[in-house]
Amino acid sequence: MPSNDTPSRRLGHHPKRTAHEVLADLVTSVDADLDQDHYGSGDVIEKLETRVAGLLGKEAAVLMPSGTMAQQIALRIWCDRQDLRRVAFHPTCHLELHEQGAYRELHGLSSTLIGNPDRLFTIDDLDALREPVAAVLFELPQREIGGELPQWEDLVAMTAWARDRSVRLHLDGARLWETKPFYQREYAEIAALFDTVYVSFYKILGGIAGAALAGPADVINEARVWQRRHGGNLIHMYPFAVSAQLGLDRCLGKMDVYHEKAVEIASVLSSLSGVSVRPDPPHTNMMHVFIEGDIDALRAAGTQVADESDAELFGYLGETVVPGVARFELTVADSALQFDEDEIRRLFTRLLDLAT
Amino acid sequence: MPSNDTPSRRLGHHPKRTAHEVLADLVTSVDADLDQDHYGSGDVIEKLETRVAGLLGKEAAVLMPSGTMAQQIALRIWCDRQDLRRVAFHPTCHLELHEQGAYRELHGLSSTLIGNPDRLFTIDDLDALREPVAAVLFELPQREIGGELPQWEDLVAMTAWARDRSVRLHLDGARLWETKPFYQREYAEIAALFDTVYVSFYKILGGIAGAALAGPADVINEARVWQRRHGGNLIHMYPFAVSAQLGLDRCLGKMDVYHEKAVEIASVLSSLSGVSVRPDPPHTNMMHVFIEGDIDALRAAGTQVADESDAELFGYLGETVVPGVARFELTVADSALQFDEDEIRRLFTRLLDLAT
Numbered sequence: 106m107p108s109n110d111t112p113s114r115r116l117g118h119h120p121k122r123t124a125h126e127v128l129a130d131l132v133t134s135v136d137a138d139l140d141q142d143h144y145g146s147g148d149v150i151e152k153l154e155t156r157v158a159g160l161l162g163k164e165a166a167v168l169m170p171s172g173t174m175a176q177q178i179a180l181r182i183w184c185d186r187q188d189l190r191r192v193a194f195h196p197t198c199h200l201e202l203h204e205q206g207a208y209r210e211l212h213g214l215s216s217t218l219i220g221n222p223d224r225l226f227t228i229d230d231l232d233a234l235r236e237p238v239a240a241v242l243f244e245l246p247q248r249e250i251g252g253e254l255p256q257w258e259d260l261v262a263m264t265a266w267a268r269d270r271s272v273r274l275h276l277d278g279a280r281l282w283e284t285k286p287f288y289q290r291e292y293a294e295i296a297a298l299f300d301t302v303y304v305s306f307y308k309i310l311g312g313i314a315g316a317a318l319a320g321p322a323d324v325i326n327e328a329r330v331w332q333r334r335h336g337g338n339l340i341h342m343y344p345f346a347v348s349a350q351l352g353l354d355r356c357l358g359k360m361d362v363y364h365e366k367a368v369e370i371a372s373v374l375s376s377l378s379g380v381s382v383r384p385d386p387p388h389t390n391m392m393h394v395f396i397e398g399d400i401d402a403l404r405a406a407g408t409q410v411a412d413e414s415d416a417e418l419f420g421y422l423g424e425t426v427v428p429g430v431a432r433f434e435l436t437v438a439d440s441a442l443q444f445d446e447d448e449i450r451r452l453f454t455r456l457l458d459l460a461t
Numbered sequence: 462m463p464s465n466d467t468p469s470r471r472l473g474h475h476p477k478r479t480a481h482e483v484l485a486d487l488v489t490s491v492d493a494d495l496d497q498d499h500y501g502s503g504d505v506i507e508k509l510e511t512r513v514a515g516l517l518g519k520e521a522a523v524l525m526p527s528g529t530m531a532q533q534i535a536l537r538i539w540c541d542r543q544d545l546r547r548v549a550f551h552p553t554c555h556l557e558l559h560e561q562g563a564y565r566e567l568h569g570l571s572s573t574l575i576g577n578p579d580r581l582f583t584i585d586d587l588d589a590l591r592e593p594v595a596a597v598l599f600e601l602p603q604r605e606i607g608g609e610l611p612q613w614e615d616l617v618a619m620t621a622w623a624r625d626r627s628v629r630l631h632l633d634g635a636r637l638w639e640t641k642p643f644y645q646r647e648y649a650e651i652a653a654l655f656d657t658v659y660v661s662f663y664k665i666l667g668g669i670a671g672a673a674l675a676g677p678a679d680v681i682n683e684a685r686v687w688q689r690r691h692g693g694n695l696i697h698m699y700p701f702a703v704s705a706q707l708g709l710d711r712c713l714g715k716m717d718v719y720h721e722k723a724v725e726i727a728s729v730l731s732s733l734s735g736v737s738v739r740p741d742p743p744h745t746n747m748m749h750v751f752i753e754g755d756i757d758a759l760r761a762a763g764t765q766v767a768d769e770s771d772a773e774l775f776g777y778l779g780e781t782v783v784p785g786v787a788r789f790e791l792t793v794a795d796s797a798l799q800f801d802e803d804e805i806r807r808l809f810t811r812l813l814d815l816a817t
Contacts, residue, residue, distance in 0.1 A: 124495045124505065124699045128488045132481065139480045149480065170526055174692025207690035211567050307696055314695040334563035335691050336530025339670040340663055343480045344700040 115417035116370075116449070119311045119439045127313065127348070135347050142343050145329065153346045156353065157317045161302050162293025165325035166317045168346060170337045172279055172303050173204050175318040178331040179301040180240055181212045182324055183273040187239035191215045194242035196222035197249035199277060225253050231266050240273035243299070245284050251383035251393035251434075252280065254287050264298040276302040279316075282309050282357060283389040286364035300324070306345065309363070309390065309438060310352025315345035356438075363390035367437040373450050379457060390437040398460045400424055400431045406459035410452055416444070418452060471773035472726075472805070475667045475795045483669065487703050498699050501685065509702045512709065513673045517658050518649025521681035522673045524702060526693045528635055528659050529560050531674040534687040535657040536596055537568045538680055539629040543595035547571045550598035552578035553605035555633060581609050587622050597623050599655070600633035601640050607739035607749035607790075608636065610643050620654040630655040635672075638665050638713060639745040642720035656680070662701065665719070665746065665794060666708025671701035712794075719746035723793040729806050735813060746793040754816045756780055756787045762815035766808055772800070774808060 115121070122130075142150045150168055158166040169175040176199070180192050192208070194200065196218040200208050208214045217236055220226030225247055243263070246252035255263070267274050276299040281292065288295055296302045301320035306312035318328050332338050367387040374380050379397035396403055404422055411417050419433035435441075444452075471477070478486075498506045506524055514522040525531040532555070536548050548564070550556065552574040556564050564570045573592055576582030581603055599619075602608035611619070623630050632655040637648065644651055652658045657676035662668035674684050688694050723743040730736050735753035752759055760778055767773050775789035791797075800808075 122497070123493065124497050124703065125488065125491050125493045127497070128484055128491060128700070128703075132484045132488050135481050135484060137479065137481045141478070141480050141483070169692070170695055171692040173689070173694075177692065204692075205686050205690050207692075211690050213569070313700065314697045330561050333529070334561050334567050336525070336527040336533065336560075336563075336693060337691075338529075339526055341670045344484070344669065347480065347484075 112411045112415045112417045114415055114443060115420075115440050116444060117417075117420060117434075117436050117438075117440060130351070131344065131347050134351055139343070139347075141341050142346065144340055145332075145338050145342075147343075149343045149346045153349055154317065156350070157304065158319050160292050161296040161304070161319045162291075163296060163302065163319035164322040166319035167325050167328050167332065168342060168349075169316045169318060169332055170314065170339065170342070170345070172199070172277070172305055172316040173207065174332065174335050174337045175303045175316045175328075176200060176242070176275070176277060177204070177208055177212055178328045178335070179275045179303065179318055179320070179324075180208060180214060180242065181331060182327050183240040183275065183300070184212075184214055187271075187273065189237060189239040191217060191236060191238045192240045192242060193217040193219050193234060193238040195219055195226055195244060195247060197247065198242060198244060199248075199279070200242070202249070223250065225250070225255050227259065228263050228266055231263060238272055240275050241267050242275045242277055244277035244279070245295070246280055246389050246391070248280060248391070252283070252387065252389045252391035253384050254284060254388040257288055257290070260298060273301075274299040278302050278304045280305070280308060280389065280391070283360055283363070283391065285360050287388045306349035306352055309360075309436070310349065310356050311438075312348040312352045313345050315342065315349055360390065362442070363437050366390070366441050367392060367435075369446060370435070370437060370441060370449055373446055374453060377450075377453055377457060380453065387437075392435050394419070394433050394435050395425065396431050396457075397429055398431065398457070399429070402460040403431050403456070406456045409459055410456050413455070414452055416452060418456060468767045468771045468773045470771055470799060471776075471796050472800060473773075473776060473790075473792050473794075473796060483704070486707070487700065490707055491703050495699070495703075497697050498702065500696055501688075501694050501698075503699075505699045505702045509705055510673065512706070513660065514675050516648050517652040517660070517675045518647075519652060519658065519675035520678040522675035523681050523684050523688065524698060524705075525672045525674060525688055526670065526695065526698070526701070528555070528633070528661055528672040529563065530688065530691050530693045531659045531672045531684075532556060532598070532631070532633060533560070533564055533568055534684045534691070535631045535659065535674055535676070535680075536564060536570060536598065537687060538683050539596040539631065539656070540568075540570055543627075543629065545593060545595040547573060547592060547594045548596045548598060549573040549575050549590060549594040551575055551582055551600060551603060553603065554598060554600060555604075555635070556598070558605070579606065581606070581611050582619075583615065584619050584622055587619060594628055596629035596631050598631045598633055600635070601651070602636055602745050602747070604636060604747070608639070608743065608745045608747035609740050610640060610744040613644055613646070616654060629657075632658040634658050634660045636661070636664060636745060636747070639716055639719070639747065641716050643744045662705035662708055665716075665792070666705065666712050667794075668704040668708040669701050671698065671705055716746065718798070719793050722746070722797050723748060723791075725802060726791070726793060726797060726805055729802055730809060733806075733809055733813060736809065743793075748791050750775070750789050750791050751781065752787050752813075753785055754787065754813070755785070758816040759787050759812070762812045765815055766812050769811070770808055772808060774812060
């Protein structure tokens with residue numbers, strides 16, 4: 106296969122689909138008489154919101170176009186209610202790294218970063234906070250450090266710390282669906298530790314786009330006002346809602362399978378010389394894979410392996426702070442299930458051989 | 462037909478479609494190998510943005526989830542560049558009436574209302590402004606007063622007034638596509654009067670959702686940053702983009718037909734005793750229809766006419782400031798083409814008979 110073609114298989118995520126494939130899939134699964142929604146009203150939206158609120162054990166939920174919108178809104182509401190414009194979160198929080206400072210530029214909020222970007226924060230880090238904050242944001246799992254999760258007892262202790270101080274708790278649950286194998290608890294039990302919870306409908310669920318914010322009914326009602334202000338109260342969101350329902354139907358029951366596969370892959374990879382994974386074993390279906398070697402040589406080797414085997418081992422291979430160590434993020438979903446242990450060992454061994 | 466069923470015909474808008482019908486339509490029209498877009502990148506988005514920029518004669522355009530988002534962003538950018546946080550617009554501007562004060566609450570902008578809510582503003586109203594403003598927003602046509610348009614010479618004079626004072630010009634072109642029959646000019650010639658232009662992909666085009674902001678390349682690049690801040694840089698927008706292209710293909714050439722039909726309908730309606738339309742004749746494909754009578758009786762009569770004829774004459778019939786005069790908004794599109802003059806006269810005569 107020439108190197109400018111896309112390999113037909115990849116190790117990460119779900120298999121790629123064309124726009125046509127996704128839309129045709131929606132057509133076959135949607136009821137013929139389903140009415141379009143209208144600015145957030147309509148069965149197609151309300152059924153999804155009810156389902157998510159139920160899964161998370163919250164009074165209400167609202168469908169939003171994105172988590173970026175949902176989380177800013179949650180924090181803004183808690184800050185307004187506490188009359189305090191400061192929130193606290195991990196240094197690698199999505200709001201800090203990927204939203205162009207929106208919490209400051211749009212909402213006029215300030216942030217206090219908790220702990221160290223290279224590890225989970227702890228109750229000692231919370232104790233070390235010197236300024237009052239309206240809310241603390243937890244991200245479960247912590248994506249930018251490979252998807253680590255705090256132990257349940259630590260999570261309970263940290264959220265109790267906040268409650269004792271009347272600090273509101275918001276959960277960035279972009280990958281909350283993926284935490285069940287680790288905690289072995291219902292989503293509602295995890296979500297009960299938090300006042301508001303954001304979950305995503307793409308990522309592991311494979312939806313087109315969209316997110317939900319769940320919490321107390323009065324907060325969610327207020328969130329709908331902010332959603333309109335953000336320009337996120339769209340006339341029609343049914344493509345997002347229908348694909349979210351499909352994702353919940355098809356993927357929610359597979360989290361154990363994905364996690365077991367991630368543990369298997371991590372075991373193979375970490376047995377190779379010059380390769381390590383974090384966390385090891387993975388807490389969820391994701392991990393960060395670290396490879397010693399020259400990054401350009403590794404990228405070229407990745408392309409050659411893809412040519413030879415019609416399989417993409419990684420999408421983006423990036424640098425780390427450690428000289429001579431590259432990193433990629435691996436999300437184990439339906440694609441990885443197509444590769445057995447032996448093939449994964451063989452492909453990565455070939456990669457390492459080519460790169461040295 | 463029992464009154465709790467939806468009539469199969471309606472006078473306004475395009476014929477209603479189920480979610481299934483729209484999605485099936487997309488499937489048949491989308492190329493089988495079209496890749497999904499990714500956070501604003503990808504052919505499906507870029508082709509639409511290029512097409513819209515071309516139609517409007519602007520350097521660049523960006524697809525946004527909504528006009529609410531697009532317009533706040535345009536005004537914020539002009540305010541930042543002018544270092545002046547005040548904008549001016551008509552008292553019935555969408556930002557003033559329908560966005561929960563977002564321009565204040567999210568962007569910290571202030572507004573000066575120009576002229577009177579019951580009529581278009583004029584150059585005299587602009588001359589009467591007593592505070593400096595960074596930008597003036599024009600809405601063509603002015604939706605809340607029936608879709609009136611200023612004469613071309615007046616529009617040229619008002620925009621020149623602003624340019625002479627280094628005031629930036631933003632166009633709310635939610636219904637700009639519909640202005641061509643009135644101005645008999647290319648869209649680019651109309652848009653050339655303004656620095657930034659927002660256009661909508663639903664409304665007359667019948668797309669699922671979405672809007673574009675067009676303008677100078679550097680402004681549109683900055684708008685993309687604000688789009689991310691708003692939570693509007695979605696991982697996938699291809700359902701919106703594909704349906705927008707279909708709408709442009711199918712509807713853009715029909716504006717004259719819609720306008721002529723609107724003029725015909727207005728002529729029929731205004732010939733009936735107790736009925737008037739604004740503007741008369743309509744400037745675009747829309748008009749506001751005013752009916753003398755008791756609003757409850759008129760609503761009941763509307764339901765009965767729908768039962769008898771399987772045709773909905775109006776969606777929402779509302780009160781006006783004038784006692785005993787009700788109003789509905791009529792948007793003439795594909796649905797109205799199914800009704801001939803005689804039937805429209807007969808249906809409204811029946812409505813008036815029933816209501817008195």
